[in-house]
Amino acid sequence: MPMIKRDEIPPGTLYLLILKTLSLHGPLHGYEMANSIQQSSENILQVEEGSLYPALQRMLIKGWVTAEWGVTAGNRRARYYKLTAAGRKQLQTELSQFGRVFGAINRVIQMA
Amino acid sequence: MPMIKRDEIPPGTLYLLILKTLSLHGPLHGYEMANSIQQSSENILQVEEGSLYPALQRMLIKGWVTAEWGVTAGNRRARYYKLTAAGRKQLQTELSQFGRVFGAINRVIQMA
């Protein structure tokens, strides 16, 4: 059961995964997010650092998250990201959009 | 119930929709494909010409389809696209990939 990496997380979906993860598990730093997503997807989705951090930068600019430097349990410096109100709203938007689009695609590809 | 247009069909999925449509409805020209996808998605997915034709060009290059000029019922010239063996194989690949990835995404976004 190979992992899915390159090209296989549909662009845009990464936002949804991050937003959801933050909404569930409170302020997290990047490393935790990547691990969390990987775990809750049962090791299928693997978020590369080169995808994650640029996405977080874009989300900062969009105002979906705020960031604050802190220290981890392991005594390392880390940047903690937290959902804003706009981020929560965006999550709801993307969730319903995802359901809608996914349903539509399924209708097409399940036609007999 | 607004239609979904720009940015909302996850990139890459267009291939899947086209491959599936061709596998069901035999050789089709572009216009028919767009209509077929729109109908079978219950008007949710709308494929723009500026997305469809470039995608078909790429699929020709990849060898997933072949094209042949013909004449429509309405007596217009049209280019009929047909799945190749490679295209059928690609469809199977993308179908299973799609199920796998979207299943994983669902797991993440449905976490309580």
Add this chain to the structure above:
DNA sequence: TTCCTTGCCATAGTCTAACTATGGAACGAG
């Protein structure tokens, strides 16, 4: 000590693919 692994952040440059905008040609209807 020195080294190596792990945790953690970040950017530059590349690539895919969908979008906008635009063009054209042929046909039927009014």
Add this chain to the structure above:
DNA sequence: CTCGTTCCATAGTTAGACTATGGCAAGGAA
């Protein structure tokens, strides 16, 4: 004849994920 529809196609832009690469700090291993 003009207009809307059918049908094809490309150029240029944009978004976003990827590869590759860099750095720095903590802690254990040699």
